[in-house]
Amino acid sequence: MEGEEAKYVIRDVHEGICGTHIGGRALARKIARAGYYFPTLKSECMDYVRKCDKCQRFVEGRKAPPEHLHSVTSPWPFYKWGVDILGPFPVTPGQIKFLIVAIDYFTKWVEAEPITTISSEKVKRFLWKKIICRFGILVEIVSDNETQFASRLTAEFCEGLSIKQLFTSVEHPQSNGQAEAANRVILKGLHKRLEEAEGR
Numbered sequence: 279m280e281g282e283e284a285k286y287v288i289r290d291v292h293e294g295i296c297g298t299h300i301g302g303r304a305l306a307r308k309i310a311r312a313g314y315y316f317p318t319l320k321s322e323c324m325d326y327v328r329k330c331d332k333c334q335r336f337v338e339g340r341k342a343p344p345e346h347l348h349s350v351t352s353p354w355p356f357y358k359w360g361v362d363i364l365g366p367f368p369v370t371p372g373q374i375k376f377l378i379v380a381i382d383y384f385t386k387w388v389e390a391e392p393i394t395t396i397s398s399e400k401v402k403r404f405l406w407k408k409i410i411c412r413f414g415i416l417v418e419i420v421s422d423n424e425t426q427f428a429s430r431l432t433a434e435f436c437e438g439l440s441i442k443q444l445f446t447s448v449e450h451p452q453s454n455g456q457a458e459a460a461n462r463v464i465l466k467g468l469h470k471r472l473e474e475a476e477g478r
Contacts, residue, residue, distance in 0.1 A: 287309060299336075353384075359416050361379070364376065374392040416441055418443075420444045
């Protein structure tokens, strides 16, 4: 198969009645599973997706250029924590819309607390109550540079306890990979719980 016939198959599988505008490699696999093959299948699929207007407009997010990898380690338990905020979620009876999540880089221990609003005061209270009072004073904290983490109040709180604040860049949130991984697990669990609750 080649030429116009190949282009028709690619277009139909990618955006036809059952098309889902999947990526180039997945499109090539789907076409091959359907029993079609031609030598340039993968490269033509990749090229087609690259030129697809909808795929380019609604791509999940532009990737920043790669940077050198740095190993992120913690020499002992509760030395370094990653902190992030999830939400907003649909409002619950207690007006709770957000979740503060912290994960220890060494043990992978997760602490989380539901909150109604996001503020530096809530972050400070969470760090004091859920981390410092339970596990001792941490040495480093990794977060994005949103207002609640980068505020003067949070900076003074950390400075007063000699906690070093490390901020991830907006382009590379995966540099706080521990917190991002914890967020995925929590969101998956919440999603399952909500589906179970709807089924009752």
